[in-house]
Amino acid sequence: MPALPTLRQLSYLVELADRLNFREAAQAQHVTQSTLSAGIKELESVLGVQLVERDKRHVRLTAAGEEVVARARELLAAAQDLADIARRAGEPLGGPLRLGVIPTIAPFLLPSLLPPLRQAYPSLKLYLREDLTERLLEQVQGGKLDFALIALPYDTGDMWVRALFVDEFWFVAREDDPLARAEAVAVKAIDPDAVLLLEEGHCLREHAIEACGARGARSGSRVEATSLHTLIQMVEGGLGVTLLPEMTLKAGILKGTRLTARPFAAQAPFRTVALAARRTTPRRRDFELLADFIAAQARASARAGIPAHRRAQPRTR
Known part of the structure; x- marks a missing residue:
């Protein structure tokens, strides 16, 4: 492999380009003038091209020197970014962190979670990716994501998984639905064939099927939704009923609709x-810190309760 320029040599050249004076450039770099001059000569030797024209009165860059300086500025900036990232990464929950979140959690949890997270860990640079559980876990295993925020039950293989909080399901229907008039709904009273589901691939679909029993729910759903907001529109259109996680109700998903949410009478289904x-993640400490933070925020949210929009009072537990 041919010899490459060093960052020090490039910094000498950029400093000289800014000042066009060897003495001033050397002072700015905290080296002697001879050291700076030797460094630039070494750089020219490594690159095999003259970068600086020198005489007793003037210093100027050659055409090649101008181009090298432009590239050198980019390299030095990137090197500084790398050093900053490494420095922040050494802090608790610092530096870049790539977090995957499933669509039935991301828009309902993150708006309330991210502001206090940024306040608690100001050096954290969080990059988010929303996708289905299977694809997120593949990206975590492949190193493209650090962690994934998902919902159980789900087969996570040999991954390191920590449960954070329970998210109960509520029954959601139009106001004129007979079950919507009850104070609380018995799971066995729901007709599985009337339950509207998300399309294949969403883990919430399997959770709803499990909650209502398998009596035709897996194959009997006439139509399937691509998102929870589409699901809400379908229920409001009279196509059926559905089950929604408590998290979505707290986020106000039913606001502006004519739908009612009712708790389950006993042994409420949940995710x-x-x-x-x-398991081989080098960020085990960050994993635990983030898990602790999300769990604590969930406890605080639970104390706040569900906004009283067209719903029955939740049970005392």
């Missing part, structure tokens, strides 16, 4: 929100 990482 468990969890954080997943590959």
